[in-house]
Amino acid sequence: MTAPLKIGIAGLGTVGANVARLLIEQSAALNVRAGRKLTFAGATARDKRKDRGVDLSGVEWFADPVAMAKSPAIDVFVELMGGEGDPAKAAVEAALAAGKPVVTANKALLAHHGAKLAAAAEAKGLALNFEAAVAGGIPIIKSVREGLAANRLERVYGILNGTCNYILTTMESSGRAFGDVLAEAQKLGYAEADPTFDIGGMDTAHKLCLLAAVAFGNAPALDGIHVEGIERITPHDIVFAREFGYRIKLLGVATRSDGGIEQRVHPAMVPLGTPLADVDGVYNAVVAEGDLVGKSVYEGRGAGAGPTASAVLADILDIARGPRLPTFGAPAASLKRPAITPMGDHQGACYLRFTVIDRPGVIAVISRCLADQAVSIESMLQRSRAPGEAVPVVFITHEAREAALTRAIKAIVTAGVVAEEPCMIRMERF
């Protein structure tokens, strides 16, 4: 009979405590699925005495995650501390060096150091699994890495941050402003006290580069991502979007072309009636486009104790069952840094909202600046006309080069006809 697999958990926050609890309480079911006995054998966290609703008797406690990583008391190191640097990084490195497979939910760590850690895992023939790092409630890493492995994937994109999606959904349903909805989300626990990481798009960027690495077989390339957040979306934009037949979502989009890969995170207009437009609240969704399957769509909860624990446990079960797949699907040695297509080369239509003082000639100036950059206009909308007051004016452009759009916007601002920073939202016509 196979020996029990001893699990050590570093980090006993909401997710870690839930994984620990499930390892204990769902032991019978998990052992059947694993084909062997799993035991919760080791733990480490900041405070041992804190009550987490988990029975720690019989579990070896470590003051230091690196010590646990090296200890013969555990076979699998589960890293749920978070953070791109130490102690998470040192502990994962120590576990791999000690010949132990690693399961982690740490997107920042892998986004920054994924290729190096994958090589360390591969050198020892170990698994480094990270399903929980991207959209915990959907097995998207497994689906892309294994389920769609025979495809050449051309594009992978989605809604990867539940906080932003909750805020945008609530702004739309309630008509309230961004700051107001954010404050409420913080009160309800849907947004962090410091929400910069989520609403600024960096959390989505971390997830996107991991998804792209698995989809395209390259090293995660975080610094090659164009990142914008949702801070500047107003209720006006949401109403205008709806009028044009779109909804605004914070998307991460990775596209492969012959020249390299394009990775971008920004609010986008998503056409009503397409799968991503209907993804509401804290849900995540990912679309993968491959040469054999065409479009496949995956939707589920992105985070939270249950979905994330589900992903962590699935990774543990995979290790228990024996397979060891290359971390990013391809051998670590083949994980080259991809060529990055600069955002200036991006081609796409876009929504532009200018807040202008309504006086004669303003529209003419804006139109001229767009025309000077060969950006042509598909439609224009100006709602109210109270002479002398600031009013929003919206343009939808035809497809144009990003660099040309940026120059046109700069010229419009310089011409002094707008009362505040223009808002640009790219249109996605998937």
Place this chain on the structure above:
Amino acid sequence: MTAPLKIGIAGLGTVGANVARLLIEQSAALNVRAGRKLTFAGATARDKRKDRGVDLSGVEWFADPVAMAKSPAIDVFVELMGGEGDPAKAAVEAALAAGKPVVTANKALLAHHGAKLAAAAEAKGLALNFEAAVAGGIPIIKSVREGLAANRLERVYGILNGTCNYILTTMESSGRAFGDVLAEAQKLGYAEADPTFDIGGMDTAHKLCLLAAVAFGNAPALDGIHVEGIERITPHDIVFAREFGYRIKLLGVATRSDGGIEQRVHPAMVPLGTPLADVDGVYNAVVAEGDLVGKSVYEGRGAGAGPTASAVLADILDIARGPRLPTFGAPAASLKRPAITPMGDHQGACYLRFTVIDRPGVIAVISRCLADQAVSIESMLQRSRAPGEAVPVVFITHEAREAALTRAIKAIVTAGVVAEEPCMIRMERF
């Protein structure tokens, strides 16, 4: 270095020929994903000389699939012949007996003999992979069996037949009748010359029992499925559905309760705004509900040469990479036939359409028959009123026991107030 893995393909129809072609043409990419060399080594089909656009030089040809299954010329047996009995069954049994892992797209074979074949595979420590049997363009078997393995799944359901979904979608968009749209679908190649299997629901039933087996860890139980097809859906029903806020989809639904599992295939009213309502044309979609992840949704192409080949190749890659998972997620010995909840115990609301001769007292008779069975009415709709002519009358009931509904319908027919067979469509309020 690991030796090449020699693939033998039995059945060179559209899917088999595409798998063969991809094994040859995408060899470099597949070898990287596999971590070893894959070779297309053996083939068998009815006619060797037929031009399939595949280079068969260097491939050993077998007149008999069982002979190929036993031959040392191949390491993996890929069964793409179809059919629940021999030669597919004999060939798969021979391959497993000869110690060869099997990949199959054959839902009928597994729906009928899955538990026995799983036991044969397990006895030899072999993989028996069947991702292509259910919704080829979505890695749903892998997602449920591995990705959601830590969950207790309570319900799994979806749109599993592209032909039916295409017909229903086209009936809705064109307003045309079932027979008319079916004939066109046959001309376009979206429906078989003998479409009974698809439109009667049996194809969905095969897929549903495989999905349920993996989700709930039981033996596939095809004979425990209540099956109805889409033959009796009329444009009237589609229009009425829309008015009530629903669309009609052919669903397969498997639910686990303490008493056993309920499996049913029938047209259903799906509320607008829920993920399944927007799945159009030949697309498939599956929803899995688990205790940890809540609801997760998977959508993609169900069939066709590309998606099915994608699934077959993913299964081959899994074998090349080494893991061998139990066929249905749980050890074969634990695959008991589940207790089946009879359809009469099903609880649900339902849409009832009666074609009645419009004369006084008809509605009273129908209402009385429903009331006699304690079925209460949520809403009623009668559109045109041309006295003496047959008109459709629609009732939406509150939740009721299926057995009571069946008795009420029988009483209504017996009372002689309806001009044709009543149409009953269950409402799903997921």
